Amino acid sequence: MSVDAIMNTEFPAGYAVFFGAEGKVVMTPQSEEHSSTIKAMQYDTILSFGRHAKTVSDVYIDFPADENSAPDLAILRQDAQKEGKRYSFEDVLLISEVVSISSARKDYDDCTAKYGRYGIPVYVVVDPYAAEVVVHTQPTGTGYIAAHTHKYGTGRLPIELADGRTYTLDLDELPRPEADPKTGTS
Template sequence: MDDLVRGVIPEGYQIELFEGTVIMTPQGPEQSRTVFRLSSAAEAAELPAERVLSDVLIKFPGENDAAPDLTILAEGATRAGNSYFSHDVLAVVEVPSEPDDDKDYVRNVRKYGRYGIRTYLVADPFKGVCTLMTEPYATGYGKVQEVPYGETVTLYLDSGEVVPIDTSTFPVHQG
């Protein structure tokens, strides 16, 4: 705790403020490799690298900010220091760091839906399943599709861009 007060984050940990709670989570190897593969899929779909971010702060006016595992921004997104605004986000991908993560499956569903994030994907290394959510509304998403690892999940962005993601190489947590 003394290290945290001095601003030192222990190696392998991520610290995030979420709804007034400080969350400190280690990023596991499955999470790291999955985010890398997601970034590679965005690159293969020819999305400009400056629009694909990992662990960069997104500002949600009137609510706690977030640093999603992967964010795809709209063209011309407004940078604010080292962060961006939620209204410029086309898609968010989260990779849970623990089984049945309430943050990714409940709180983020409500938050991202409320702020109109059109595409929200949870790539879950514990379940070996991607959950794709679209059609946001005030408390969540109107359409939810589960895609098992090994199949392709496709992100259709409001920009007209399409990002096919081959999940066959996504790592599964081995306990």
């Protein structure tokens, strides 16, 4: 499927659509936890940088080789300028993806390799099901050199950005999936 065909396709409401290597198109239903987690991270960007900080959520960012992404949250350089209708991967200081049941492999493996390969300085995986956040730093051609795991409920997590600013993620305020009343599991 060509990029033009994808860009002009209307996908069903309530789904996130991801485009992977080899022309894969993955549609994932959005959960309340997913949405609430993104909202919590966006709120933390306002507390960290003010309401006019350059951040985007679920907005396409141009990457080379038609590997464009619409991450759950991206924090951009303050001087970032759109090239045409989009920002470039070169403007990104931090990308965060929120794990859903069907996206775990993509978020933990595929995105870690991709964002590292393109030199995204900080990649954060937020996993409501494991109640943890993994912060990847020091990008390489195949991923990241460093990965540090932080549990939900352990306070404020300062994350240093390449431009010297600090994004503070409040691990006490990240939502957790509600238990299924029938099974008692999330």
